[in-house]
Amino acid sequence: MNAVKNKKTEINPIKDLKHLLGDGESLRIRNYPRKNYKQYEELSIHGHLIYKVPDITKFDEFITPIDQFFIRNHLKAPTINVKNWKLSLVGNFEKEVTLNIDDIKKYDQVTRVHLVECTGNQRAEYTIMGNLKSLSMYVNMMSFNQLIRLLDPRQFKWWMSFLRRTGLRGGNMLSNGVFTGIKLFDLLKDYPLKKGTKEIIFEGIDKGSETIIHQLKGKDIHYARSFEIKELEKYEPILCFEMNGAPLTTNHGYPVRLIIPGIYGHEQVKWLGRIIATTEKFRGYYQTEYYGYKINGETVPVHEVRPKSAVIKVLRKNNKITVYGIAWRGMSNIERVDVSIDKAKTWRSAKLLCKEIDTSWIFWEFILPDNLKGLITIMPRTYCVNGECQPLKPEKFSAVYGNNSVFTAVVKL
Known part of the structure; x- marks a missing residue:
C-alpha cells in the first residue's frame, strides 16, 4: 500500500467573476432561450431525473456551484449507503479484490479543476428548429439502435423537450468543478493487471432498461464505459469522492465516480461499482450503440473534448x-x-x-x-x-x- 498522505493540491481559482463581467444593461441574446426560460431546464422520465440544464447566461463564476452544476443521467440514480458500498476489481487482475471507501481514501489524494461537458452539447442545431437538411444529416448518422431509441414511445417526453426550443442543449450542458480523489494508477500499483489486458471497463451501480428492446427482453443493463490502457495513461483518471470540497451528491455519483480530465462527460462513470480488466474489446450498449461517431459504417467511441x-x-x-x-x-x-x-x-x-x-x-x-x-x-x-x-x-x-x-x-x- 502507498504511504498514507492525504495531500490536496492548493487551488486558488477566481471565485467570483461578477466584478470582471461588470454591470450594465444586459442585452438579450436572441437565439438563446427567451427571458421566461427557467434558470434550469429539467426532465424526468420513468420517475427519475434525466437531465438538469443550467442557463448559460448565468455562468458568472469560475467554479460552478454544486446546485447549478449540470446533470445528465441515463438510468435511475441509486441510493447508496457508503458504509455498505464496495468497489470490486475483477477480471484480468493479478488478484481480484473488493475495496471499501476507507481503502480508497488511504491513498494519496489529489485535487484538480476540470470542466465536464456533455457530448451531446450543442446538438440542438440538428432539430427541426434549425433546418431539415441538418435534421436529415443527424438521422443519417444514427446507428440502428439509436434510431430504435428515437422511435421508442417511452422516449416521447425526451424528444418533445429536445425539439421545442433551440436553446436546449445548445451550448449549456457543461460546468466547471473542483474534484478530489485518488489516481487510478496509484491503485493499480497495488493491484496490477495481468499481461494481455486490453481494456479497463468502468461499471456503475445504476442499472435499468434504456430502450423498449431491453424492456421486452427483460434485461437490465449497467451504465459502463471502457478505455484502452494507453488511453488511460494519457488522461490520468482519478477515482473521485469529493466535488467542490464536499462529498459527491447522489446525482453526481456518490460515493465514488470516475473523473478523466479532458474527456466528455459520458465517460465519467458515476456510482462506480466495478472496475473490470478484460482481454477483449468491450462491446457494451453505451460503448458501441449509444455514444459514438459513425464513420464508414463503424461506430467509433467519442472520447476527447474538442475546443x-x-x-x-x-x-x-x-x-x-x-x-x-x-x-x-x-x-x-x-x-x-x-x-x-x-x-x-x-x-x-x-x-x-x-x-x-x-x-x-x-x-x-x-x-x-x-x-x-x-x-x-x-x-x-x-x-x-x-x-x-x-x-x-x-x-x-x-x-x-x-x-x-x-x-x-x-x-x-
Missing part, C-alpha cells in the same frame, strides 16, 4: 458594448479566442480574462466596435496550442455527438 467557445453575456455600459464568453478544450491548452461579427469574413482576438487551471474553462471579453446597428451575429472561435480549432460548420461525423462548430450569438443593437 469550443460560447457567448454568455452581452452588456451595454458607458456607451460601450462588451461581449463576455467562455472557452474550453480537451488536453491541449487554449492559445486564443477569435471573434467575428461579419459572418467569418474578418476576425479579431478577444481578451482572455483568466488562466486555465488543469483542464478548466476560461473567460474572455470582446468589445464591439462603435456605431453597430441592427442584428449582429457574434461568432467566437477557440484555437489551441496544438493547432486545433473550431470548425465553422458542424462536421458530418459529429452530427450526433461531439459537435464543436462555432456557436453563434445574435443580438439586436
Whole structure:
C-alpha cells in the first residue's frame, strides 16, 4: 500500500467573476432561450431525473456551484449507503479484490479543476428548429439502435423537450468543478493487471432498461464505459469522492465516480461499482450503440473534448458594448479566442480574462466596435496550442455527438 498522505493540491481559482463581467444593461441574446426560460431546464422520465440544464447566461463564476452544476443521467440514480458500498476489481487482475471507501481514501489524494461537458452539447442545431437538411444529416448518422431509441414511445417526453426550443442543449450542458480523489494508477500499483489486458471497463451501480428492446427482453443493463490502457495513461483518471470540497451528491455519483480530465462527460462513470480488466474489446450498449461517431459504417467511441467557445453575456455600459464568453478544450491548452461579427469574413482576438487551471474553462471579453446597428451575429472561435480549432460548420461525423462548430450569438443593437 502507498504511504498514507492525504495531500490536496492548493487551488486558488477566481471565485467570483461578477466584478470582471461588470454591470450594465444586459442585452438579450436572441437565439438563446427567451427571458421566461427557467434558470434550469429539467426532465424526468420513468420517475427519475434525466437531465438538469443550467442557463448559460448565468455562468458568472469560475467554479460552478454544486446546485447549478449540470446533470445528465441515463438510468435511475441509486441510493447508496457508503458504509455498505464496495468497489470490486475483477477480471484480468493479478488478484481480484473488493475495496471499501476507507481503502480508497488511504491513498494519496489529489485535487484538480476540470470542466465536464456533455457530448451531446450543442446538438440542438440538428432539430427541426434549425433546418431539415441538418435534421436529415443527424438521422443519417444514427446507428440502428439509436434510431430504435428515437422511435421508442417511452422516449416521447425526451424528444418533445429536445425539439421545442433551440436553446436546449445548445451550448449549456457543461460546468466547471473542483474534484478530489485518488489516481487510478496509484491503485493499480497495488493491484496490477495481468499481461494481455486490453481494456479497463468502468461499471456503475445504476442499472435499468434504456430502450423498449431491453424492456421486452427483460434485461437490465449497467451504465459502463471502457478505455484502452494507453488511453488511460494519457488522461490520468482519478477515482473521485469529493466535488467542490464536499462529498459527491447522489446525482453526481456518490460515493465514488470516475473523473478523466479532458474527456466528455459520458465517460465519467458515476456510482462506480466495478472496475473490470478484460482481454477483449468491450462491446457494451453505451460503448458501441449509444455514444459514438459513425464513420464508414463503424461506430467509433467519442472520447476527447474538442475546443469550443460560447457567448454568455452581452452588456451595454458607458456607451460601450462588451461581449463576455467562455472557452474550453480537451488536453491541449487554449492559445486564443477569435471573434467575428461579419459572418467569418474578418476576425479579431478577444481578451482572455483568466488562466486555465488543469483542464478548466476560461473567460474572455470582446468589445464591439462603435456605431453597430441592427442584428449582429457574434461568432467566437477557440484555437489551441496544438493547432486545433473550431470548425465553422458542424462536421458530418459529429452530427450526433461531439459537435464543436462555432456557436453563434445574435443580438439586436
